[in-house]
Amino acid sequence: MxxxxxxxxxxxxxxxxxxxxxxxxxxxxxxxxxxxxxxxxxxxxxxxxxxxxxxxxxxxxxxxxxxxxxxxxxxxxxxxxxxxxxxxxxxxxxxxxxxxxxxxxxxxxxxxxxxxxxxxxxxxxxxxxxxxxxxxxxxxxxxxxxxxxxxxxxxxxxxxxxxxxxxxxxxxxxxxxxxxxxxxxxxxxxxxxxxxxxxxxxxxxxxxxxxxKDDLHRKSQDKIVVETNAKNKAKIQKFLRDNKIKFAEESGDLESTFMKYYSGKEERDA
Amino acid sequence: MLRSVFGKTLFEKRFAILFWALGLLLANLAIMQLFPPLKEAFAQMTQDLPASLEVWFGGDGQIWTTLRGYVGMEIMGQMTTAMIVLAMVFSLSTLASEESSGVLLTQFSKPISRTSFYLQKFLAFVVATVIVMIGFYLGTWFGSVVLNDIIPLGELFQPIVAITLLTLVFGTLTFALSAASGSKVLAGAVIGCYAIFGYFITSLRGAAEILTTLSKATPFYYYNNPSVIDNGLELKNVLILAATIIIPLVVALLIFARRDLKTR
Incomplete structure (x- = not known):
């Protein structure tokens, strides 16, 4: 109800x-x-x-x-x-x-x-x-x-x-x-x-x-979070770009979701 | 006292009510004591005035020769300005101030209807005014007792009812306009101007035909015309003043019950 x-x-x-x-x-x-x-x-x-x-x-x-x-x-x-x-x-x-x-x-x-x-x-x-x-x-x-x-x-x-x-x-x-x-x-x-x-x-x-909350977590689960140092980060970024894999440097918490909706990024991603 | 909007409003204003009641009692007592020294001086002065300006001083120089004439002129005339200030201050502080401060929203988050709230606020304003008028009434009476020229309380009652009605008219107009508009600045400015112009137009109405006509659009024309202390209250005038209270009160209630409140 x-x-x-x-x-x-x-x-x-x-x-x-x-x-x-x-x-x-x-x-x-x-x-x-x-x-x-x-x-x-x-x-x-x-x-x-x-x-x-x-x-x-x-x-x-x-x-x-x-x-x-x-x-x-x-x-x-x-x-x-x-x-x-x-x-x-x-x-x-x-x-x-x-x-x-x-x-x-x-x-x-x-x-x-x-x-x-x-x-x-x-x-x-x-x-x-x-x-x-x-x-x-x-x-x-x-x-x-x-x-x-x-x-x-x-x-x-x-x-x-x-x-x-x-x-x-x-x-x-x-x-x-x-x-x-x-x-x-x-x-x-x-x-x-x-x-x-x-x-x-x-x-x-x-x-x-x-x-x-489940939807929010599900959205988070669509992502792979990689913790890395600066040197490897560049390699990973290159690999993702070369393979045309979309990526973003953000965490999957409420704040990132909030920013997504209010920075207009959600629309751009869509 | 804190069980209702009505009780809480009076509780909050208890010191202001006491101050005004005591202040007006002492003011009227003092004004009455000025009668003996002013009597002859004013009587002589008004006799020398051109007829067109006599109305400003009561229309008849002889009016200053008796205590009743003095009460009719000073207490019923000049003191109305203080009463209108009182009416406007009291009425603006009951509802409009609470809307400006946001306390109105806190109260309306509780299960109280706008109609009940509005009427309780108005009733509190009326009761506060009546308590203050008791001070006004007693001050005038004590003044006559001290002068050893006693005007019986019964004889003073009708003039006090008249000035109370006038006070309530201006208080209600201010209350109603502020409740309908949500703006105490607008209500204070509009009714304040109306009161000032009304007072002068009515005071000088004998000087020109146009002023006589215009004065009929002001409450001053009806509250002491003819002199209530000499002739008693006229039913027609009482009804006109009562209608000037009730009609704006009801119209403003209908608007207040439906309009958007000020949110911050």
């Missing part, structure tokens, strides 16, 4: 076409990475899924319910976190979380205290005086309050130090183990590769590819 289903989604801002016939699916209990450079359309697609903005055309469904700016009910099962999640700076972390807990109709003071302890977060500190890391911890708690069935994360670890990032990833994995579906966009490709089992590549508002 698909938790997110998007079909031929279009959205433009003035003359700029931000999304063009975007279609993809996110399976239940998957961790799907949504990848693309800045301006590719990741945040626009997520904003449509969250009902912040309306699509010009096309359909989007979450939990088989139509997504629209007026359908707020699906949000009871969705947690959302972005890198620049705005919070009320005049409130303390505890007050902020209490407010959002009541909005989510699922406020549990004991659960909040436990999670704050786990994240080493002072609930009495004012949001306005917090570091980026602590601010993001509050935002994460706000997103996780209702134990969402779907967590939408828009570059959630931007600006976080490696320790907080590791803690964050641990929490995501725990949530996934409990059955939640995670849809995450990020520029940190190594992190995405480690977390995700599916990948959607978007470029210039169009879906470039949707691959599973």
């Amino acid at each position: 698909n938790v997110i289903s998007v079909k031929k989604l279009n959205k433009s801002f003035g003359t700029k076409q931000a999304l063009s016939d975007v279609s993809f699916e996110v399976a239940e209990n998957s961790i799907t990475g949504f990848l693309g450079p800045n301006g590719a359309g990741k945040s626009t697609a997520m904003n449509i899924l969250l009902g912040f903005i309306a699509a010009d055309d096309g359909k989007a469904r979450i939990f088989d319910e139509k997504v629209s700016v007026s359908n707020h009910k699906i949000h009871k099962d969705i947690g959302f976190l972005s890198s620049n999640m705005a919070l009320d700076k005049t409130l303390t972390a505890g007050q902020e979380i209490e407010y959002f807990g009541h909005l989510a109709k699922n406020y549990d003071a004991q659960k909040v205290a436990d999670l704050a302890k786990k994240l080493d977060l002072d609930l009495n500190q004012k949001i306005g005086s917090m570091s980026t890391g602590n601010h993001q911890k509050v935002a994460l708690m706000v997103a996780l309050l209702a134990e969402p069935k779907l967590l939408i994360l828009d570059e959630p670890t931007n600006g976080l130090d490696p320790l907080v990032q590791a803690e964050f990833n641990k929490i995501i994995m725990q949530l996934h183990a409990k059955g939640s579906t995670i849809f995450i966009s990020s520029h940190v490709l190594s992190e995405i590769e480690e977390l995700c089992d599916n990948f959607i590549f978007i470029r210039d508002g169009k879906i470039a590819a949707q691959l599973s």
Whole structure:
């Protein structure tokens, strides 16, 4: 079953076409990475899924319910976190979380205290005086309050130090183990590769590819990786050229695949 | 307090509400004490004015000879500018500021409808205004008590209702335009200009026919015409002011419920 289903989604801002016939699916209990450079359309697609903005055309469904700016009910099962999640700076972390807990109709003071302890977060500190890391911890708690069935994360670890990032990833994995579906966009490709089992590549508002982790590995397995010194490298290159065998000096990881889609190399190879 | 959008909005604004209520109480108390020294000077000055400029000072020099006339002129007239500033500041800080900062998106990621959010924000603005107006009301009354020329609270009630309605009109127009457009700069600029021009046009309406006609397009024309402290509220004027609140509020809600929110 698909938790997110998007079909031929279009959205433009003035003359700029931000999304063009975007279609993809996110399976239940998957961790799907949504990848693309800045301006590719990741945040626009997520904003449509969250009902912040309306699509010009096309359909989007979450939990088989139509997504629209007026359908707020699906949000009871969705947690959302972005890198620049705005919070009320005049409130303390505890007050902020209490407010959002009541909005989510699922406020549990004991659960909040436990999670704050786990994240080493002072609930009495004012949001306005917090570091980026602590601010993001509050935002994460706000997103996780209702134990969402779907967590939408828009570059959630931007600006976080490696320790907080590791803690964050641990929490995501725990949530996934409990059955939640995670849809995450990020520029940190190594992190995405480690977390995700599916990948959607978007470029210039169009879906470039949707691959599973197996697909990604299969693509890697099409290659022979040769480790060699400079002298032998030249010999090997000559041999490959003489025999008209196509080759590239790259590794078969997510980063190389990402670069392939965004440098236009995939099209050239085809 | 933090259980709803309404409660949280009032909680965040609690110090501002207290400051404004106390500030207006003291301001009105002080303004009332200026009545004895100003009474004769102003009465003489307005008698010497050309008729065309009399309207600027209340249209009748005799108005300055009684405390009720002074309240009608100073409290109901000059203090409206402070109340309009208050209305615009309060209304812009309830919804438009949250859209600018992005907090609106965080809230709409939770299961709350735009209609409920919008109405709770508006209700919080109305309650904040009413609390502040209580300070305004008591300051005026205490002022008359100190002068030993008591204007009964009941007699002051209708003028206070009128100025509260005027405050709500400008606050609602600002709230509605900012909610519909997503721009607090646009809302502040448009309604601010409307208020300034409206105030001057209505103040000088006796000086030229065209100004009388134009003044009918401003809320100032209806809120204290004829003088509420002398004649009480006119139902027709109350209905016009109420419609000026309700119609933009509903139209803006319909737009806000459907438009794209500002994303960063």
